[in-house]
Amino acid sequence: MSANDWTRGIYAITDAVLLPDDAQLLGACEAALRGGLALLQYRDKSTDDVRRWRQARALAALCTEHGVPLIVNDDLALVRRLRVEGFNDVGLHLGQRDGSLREARERLGPDAIIGATCHARLDFAARAAADGASYLAFGRFFVSRTKPEAPPASLELLARAGRFGLPRVAIGGIDSDNASTAHAAGAELLAMVHAVFGGKDPEACVRELNLCLKRHAAKFIHRI
Numbered sequence: 001m002s003a004n005d006w007t008r009g010i011y012a013i014t015d016a017v018l019l020p021d022d023a024q025l026l027g028a029c030e031a032a033l034r035g036g037l038a039l040l041q042y043r044d045k046s047t048d049d050v051r052r053w054r055q056a057r058a059l060a061a062l063c064t065e066h067g068v069p070l071i072v073n074d075d076l077a078l079v080r081r082l083r084v085e086g087f088n089d090v091g092l093h094l095g096q097r098d099g100s101l102r103e104a105r106e107r108l109g110p111d112a113i114i115g116a117t118c119h120a121r122l123d124f125a126a127r128a129a130a131d132g133a134s135y136l137a138f139g140r141f142f143v144s145r146t147k148p149e150a151p152p153a154s155l156e157l158l159a160r161a162g163r164f165g166l167p168r169v170a171i172g173g174i175d176s177d178n179a180s181t182a183h184a185a186g187a188e189l190l191a192m193v194h195a196v197f198g199g200k201d202p203e204a205c206v207r208e209l210n211l212c213l214k215r216h217a218a219k220f221i222h223r224i
Protein backbone atom coordinates (compact mmCIF):
# COMPACT_ATOMS: atom_id res chain seq x y z
CA MET A 1 0.00 0.00 0.00
CA SER A 2 1.07 3.61 -0.48
CA ALA A 3 2.98 5.28 2.33
CA ASN A 4 1.28 8.63 1.88
CA ASP A 5 -2.25 9.85 2.55
CA TRP A 6 -3.84 9.87 -0.92
CA THR A 7 -7.12 11.41 0.23
CA ARG A 8 -6.00 15.06 0.21
CA GLY A 9 -3.68 17.21 -1.83
CA ILE A 10 -2.65 17.53 -5.45
CA TYR A 11 -3.84 15.03 -8.04
CA ALA A 12 -1.88 15.39 -11.29
CA ILE A 13 -3.21 13.95 -14.56
CA THR A 14 -1.01 13.23 -17.55
CA ASP A 15 -1.71 14.40 -21.08
CA ALA A 16 -0.38 12.81 -24.26
CA VAL A 17 -0.23 16.14 -26.11
CA LEU A 18 1.77 17.94 -23.43
CA LEU A 19 3.95 14.87 -22.77
CA PRO A 20 4.21 13.18 -26.18
CA ASP A 21 6.97 10.64 -25.58
CA ASP A 22 8.14 8.32 -22.81
CA ALA A 23 11.07 10.50 -21.77
CA GLN A 24 8.93 13.61 -21.39
CA LEU A 25 6.14 11.71 -19.65
CA LEU A 26 8.41 10.00 -17.14
CA GLY A 27 10.59 13.07 -16.56
CA ALA A 28 7.62 15.34 -15.88
CA CYS A 29 5.86 12.78 -13.67
CA GLU A 30 9.00 12.13 -11.66
CA ALA A 31 9.38 15.90 -11.13
CA ALA A 32 5.72 16.25 -10.09
CA LEU A 33 6.11 13.33 -7.67
CA ARG A 34 9.16 15.02 -6.12
CA GLY A 35 7.01 18.11 -5.60
CA GLY A 36 4.60 16.04 -3.49
CA LEU A 37 1.56 14.49 -5.19
CA ALA A 38 -1.30 12.73 -3.44
CA LEU A 39 -2.29 10.87 -6.64
CA LEU A 40 -1.09 10.60 -10.23
CA GLN A 41 -3.43 9.63 -13.07
CA TYR A 42 -2.30 8.15 -16.38
CA ARG A 43 -4.72 9.54 -18.97
CA ASP A 44 -4.06 8.57 -22.57
CA LYS A 45 -7.08 8.49 -24.84
CA SER A 46 -5.19 6.80 -27.72
CA THR A 47 -5.69 3.24 -28.92
CA ASP A 48 -1.99 2.44 -28.95
CA ASP A 49 -2.15 -0.47 -26.51
CA VAL A 50 1.57 -1.22 -26.71
CA ARG A 51 2.50 2.33 -25.74
CA ARG A 52 -0.23 2.49 -23.07
CA TRP A 53 1.03 -0.71 -21.44
CA ARG A 54 4.70 0.36 -21.57
CA GLN A 55 4.00 3.84 -20.18
CA ALA A 56 1.54 2.68 -17.53
CA ARG A 57 4.00 0.06 -16.26
CA ALA A 58 6.84 2.58 -16.10
CA LEU A 59 4.62 5.04 -14.24
CA ALA A 60 3.44 2.34 -11.83
CA ALA A 61 7.10 1.58 -10.97
CA LEU A 62 7.82 5.31 -10.49
CA CYS A 63 4.77 5.81 -8.29
CA THR A 64 5.69 2.77 -6.18
CA GLU A 65 9.12 4.34 -5.53
CA HIS A 66 7.41 7.52 -4.31
CA GLY A 67 4.67 5.77 -2.31
CA VAL A 68 1.97 7.41 -4.41
CA PRO A 69 -0.93 5.47 -5.98
CA LEU A 70 -1.19 5.50 -9.77
CA ILE A 71 -4.72 5.81 -11.14
CA VAL A 72 -5.39 4.66 -14.72
CA ASN A 73 -8.09 6.49 -16.64
CA ASP A 74 -10.90 4.47 -18.30
CA ASP A 75 -9.17 1.10 -18.63
CA LEU A 76 -10.07 -1.67 -16.17
CA ALA A 77 -8.19 -4.31 -18.16
CA LEU A 78 -4.96 -2.30 -17.96
CA VAL A 79 -5.37 -1.87 -14.21
CA ARG A 80 -5.91 -5.61 -13.76
CA ARG A 81 -2.81 -6.38 -15.83
CA LEU A 82 -0.69 -4.04 -13.71
CA ARG A 83 -2.03 -5.51 -10.49
CA VAL A 84 -1.22 -9.04 -11.71
CA GLU A 85 2.38 -7.81 -12.19
CA GLY A 86 2.42 -6.88 -8.49
CA PHE A 87 1.55 -3.18 -8.71
CA ASN A 88 -1.12 -3.49 -6.03
CA ASP A 89 -1.48 0.24 -5.54
CA VAL A 90 -2.81 0.92 -9.03
CA GLY A 91 -6.40 2.15 -9.18
CA LEU A 92 -8.96 3.17 -11.80
CA HIS A 93 -10.89 6.30 -12.75
CA LEU A 94 -14.24 5.79 -14.49
CA GLY A 95 -16.44 8.34 -16.20
CA GLN A 96 -20.15 7.96 -16.77
CA ARG A 97 -19.56 6.09 -20.05
CA ASP A 98 -16.55 4.00 -19.07
CA GLY A 99 -18.22 0.82 -17.83
CA SER A 100 -19.74 -0.36 -14.59
CA LEU A 101 -18.20 0.90 -11.39
CA ARG A 102 -19.90 -1.91 -9.46
CA GLU A 103 -18.29 -4.49 -11.72
CA ALA A 104 -14.88 -2.78 -11.46
CA ARG A 105 -15.18 -2.88 -7.66
CA GLU A 106 -16.01 -6.60 -7.78
CA ARG A 107 -13.05 -7.30 -10.02
CA LEU A 108 -10.47 -5.15 -8.25
CA GLY A 109 -11.51 -5.94 -4.69
CA PRO A 110 -12.24 -3.74 -1.69
CA ASP A 111 -8.82 -2.08 -1.35
CA ALA A 112 -8.40 -0.66 -4.86
CA ILE A 113 -8.86 3.07 -5.34
CA ILE A 114 -11.68 3.61 -7.84
CA GLY A 115 -12.72 7.17 -8.69
CA ALA A 116 -15.88 8.31 -10.43
CA THR A 117 -16.69 11.33 -12.57
CA CYS A 118 -19.87 12.98 -11.26
CA HIS A 119 -19.78 16.23 -13.34
CA ALA A 120 -22.18 18.59 -11.48
CA ARG A 121 -24.59 15.85 -10.43
CA LEU A 122 -25.26 14.75 -6.86
CA ASP A 123 -27.43 11.88 -8.17
CA PHE A 124 -24.39 10.53 -10.04
CA ALA A 125 -22.39 10.91 -6.84
CA ALA A 126 -25.02 9.01 -4.81
CA ARG A 127 -24.95 6.14 -7.27
CA ALA A 128 -21.15 6.07 -7.44
CA ALA A 129 -20.95 6.02 -3.64
CA ALA A 130 -23.47 3.15 -3.49
CA ASP A 131 -21.51 1.26 -6.17
CA GLY A 132 -18.27 1.45 -4.21
CA ALA A 133 -16.41 4.56 -5.38
CA SER A 134 -13.37 5.60 -3.34
CA TYR A 135 -13.58 9.25 -4.39
CA LEU A 136 -16.02 11.49 -6.23
CA ALA A 137 -14.82 13.91 -8.94
CA PHE A 138 -16.77 17.07 -9.77
CA GLY A 139 -16.20 19.74 -12.39
CA ARG A 140 -15.15 21.38 -14.50
CA PHE A 141 -15.13 24.39 -12.15
CA PHE A 142 -13.05 26.81 -14.24
CA VAL A 143 -12.09 27.20 -17.90
CA SER A 144 -10.20 24.06 -18.92
CA ARG A 145 -7.59 24.10 -21.65
CA THR A 146 -7.46 20.32 -21.67
CA LYS A 147 -11.20 19.58 -21.86
CA PRO A 148 -13.06 22.82 -22.60
CA GLU A 149 -16.22 20.91 -23.55
CA ALA A 150 -16.59 19.28 -20.09
CA PRO A 151 -19.89 20.35 -18.48
CA PRO A 152 -19.52 23.26 -16.03
CA ALA A 153 -20.15 22.96 -12.30
CA SER A 154 -20.43 25.55 -9.55
CA LEU A 155 -18.31 25.43 -6.44
CA GLU A 156 -21.22 25.33 -3.98
CA LEU A 157 -21.83 21.75 -5.16
CA LEU A 158 -18.74 20.62 -3.28
CA ALA A 159 -20.16 21.42 0.16
CA ARG A 160 -23.33 19.51 -0.65
CA ALA A 161 -21.27 16.54 -1.83
CA GLY A 162 -19.77 16.30 1.66
CA ARG A 163 -22.78 14.18 2.64
CA PHE A 164 -21.27 11.12 0.93
CA GLY A 165 -18.32 11.01 3.28
CA LEU A 166 -15.86 10.35 0.44
CA PRO A 167 -12.92 12.48 -0.71
CA ARG A 168 -14.15 15.12 -3.17
CA VAL A 169 -12.01 15.93 -6.21
CA ALA A 170 -12.30 19.27 -8.00
CA ILE A 171 -11.23 19.29 -11.65
CA GLY A 172 -11.23 21.67 -14.61
CA GLY A 173 -9.00 24.70 -14.93
CA ILE A 174 -7.58 24.42 -11.42
CA ASP A 175 -4.29 26.30 -10.95
CA SER A 176 -2.31 28.07 -8.26
CA ASP A 177 -4.62 31.12 -8.46
CA ASN A 178 -7.85 29.24 -7.74
CA ALA A 179 -6.68 26.09 -5.90
CA SER A 180 -7.35 27.54 -2.46
CA THR A 181 -10.85 28.65 -3.57
CA ALA A 182 -11.71 25.10 -4.65
CA HIS A 183 -10.17 23.73 -1.46
CA ALA A 184 -12.14 26.19 0.69
CA ALA A 185 -15.32 25.13 -1.11
CA GLY A 186 -14.77 21.55 0.09
CA ALA A 187 -12.47 19.73 -2.32
CA GLU A 188 -9.93 17.56 -0.53
CA LEU A 189 -8.17 16.74 -3.81
CA LEU A 190 -7.37 19.18 -6.60
CA ALA A 191 -6.98 17.50 -9.98
CA MET A 192 -5.16 19.21 -12.80
CA VAL A 193 -3.48 18.62 -16.10
CA HIS A 194 -2.35 21.91 -17.55
CA ALA A 195 -1.28 23.68 -14.38
CA VAL A 196 1.18 20.87 -13.58
CA PHE A 197 2.24 19.56 -16.99
CA GLY A 198 1.77 22.63 -19.19
CA GLY A 199 4.73 24.49 -17.70
CA LYS A 200 8.49 23.96 -17.58
CA ASP A 201 8.84 22.96 -13.93
CA PRO A 202 6.25 20.48 -12.60
CA GLU A 203 8.19 20.03 -9.34
CA ALA A 204 8.13 23.75 -8.48
CA CYS A 205 4.53 23.98 -9.55
CA VAL A 206 3.38 21.13 -7.29
CA ARG A 207 5.43 22.53 -4.40
CA GLU A 208 3.76 25.91 -4.85
CA LEU A 209 0.30 24.31 -5.00
CA ASN A 210 1.01 22.37 -1.81
CA LEU A 211 2.13 25.61 -0.15
CA CYS A 212 -1.13 27.30 -1.22
CA LEU A 213 -3.08 24.51 0.44
CA LYS A 214 -0.94 24.61 3.60
CA ARG A 215 -1.29 28.38 3.89
CA HIS A 216 -5.01 28.12 3.41
CA ALA A 217 -5.32 25.36 6.05
CA ALA A 218 -3.22 27.43 8.49
CA LYS A 219 -5.49 30.46 8.01
CA PHE A 220 -8.49 28.27 8.66
CA ILE A 221 -7.03 26.85 11.89
CA HIS A 222 -6.26 30.42 13.12
CA ARG A 223 -9.89 31.37 12.62
CA ILE A 224 -11.26 28.55 14.81
Ligand SMILES: Cc1ncc(COP(=O)(O)OP(=O)(O)O)c(N)n1
Pocket residue numbers: 013041043073074093094095096097098115116117137138169171191
Ligand atom coordinates in the same frame (compact mmCIF):
# COMPACT_ATOMS: atom_id res chain seq x y z
C1 LIG B 1 -10.02 12.99 -11.39
C2 LIG B 1 -10.76 12.95 -12.67
N1 LIG B 1 -11.96 13.53 -12.74
C3 LIG B 1 -12.65 13.51 -13.89
C4 LIG B 1 -12.13 12.89 -15.00
C5 LIG B 1 -12.90 12.84 -16.28
O1 LIG B 1 -13.33 11.49 -16.57
P1 LIG B 1 -14.30 11.26 -17.84
O2 LIG B 1 -15.53 12.03 -17.63
O3 LIG B 1 -14.43 9.80 -18.05
O4 LIG B 1 -13.49 11.88 -19.04
P2 LIG B 1 -12.08 11.43 -19.62
O5 LIG B 1 -11.00 11.84 -18.69
O6 LIG B 1 -12.08 9.91 -19.78
O7 LIG B 1 -11.97 12.12 -20.93
C6 LIG B 1 -10.87 12.28 -14.87
N2 LIG B 1 -10.29 11.64 -15.90
N3 LIG B 1 -10.22 12.32 -13.71
Ligand SMILES: Cc1ncsc1CCOP(=O)(O)O
Pocket residue numbers: 139140143144145146147150171172173174191192193194195
Ligand atom coordinates in the same frame (compact mmCIF):
# COMPACT_ATOMS: atom_id res chain seq x y z
C1 LIG C 1 -10.36 15.29 -17.72
C2 LIG C 1 -11.20 16.46 -17.36
N1 LIG C 1 -12.48 16.29 -16.97
C3 LIG C 1 -13.09 17.46 -16.68
S1 LIG C 1 -12.06 18.78 -16.90
C4 LIG C 1 -10.79 17.76 -17.36
C5 LIG C 1 -9.43 18.26 -17.75
C6 LIG C 1 -8.69 18.93 -16.64
O1 LIG C 1 -7.54 19.50 -17.17
P1 LIG C 1 -7.09 20.99 -16.81
O2 LIG C 1 -6.57 20.94 -15.41
O3 LIG C 1 -5.99 21.28 -17.81
O4 LIG C 1 -8.28 21.87 -16.97
Ligand SMILES: [Mg+2]
Pocket residue numbers: 073074093094095096098
Ligand atom coordinates in the same frame (compact mmCIF):
# COMPACT_ATOMS: atom_id res chain seq x y z
MG1 LIG D 1 -13.32 8.48 -18.98
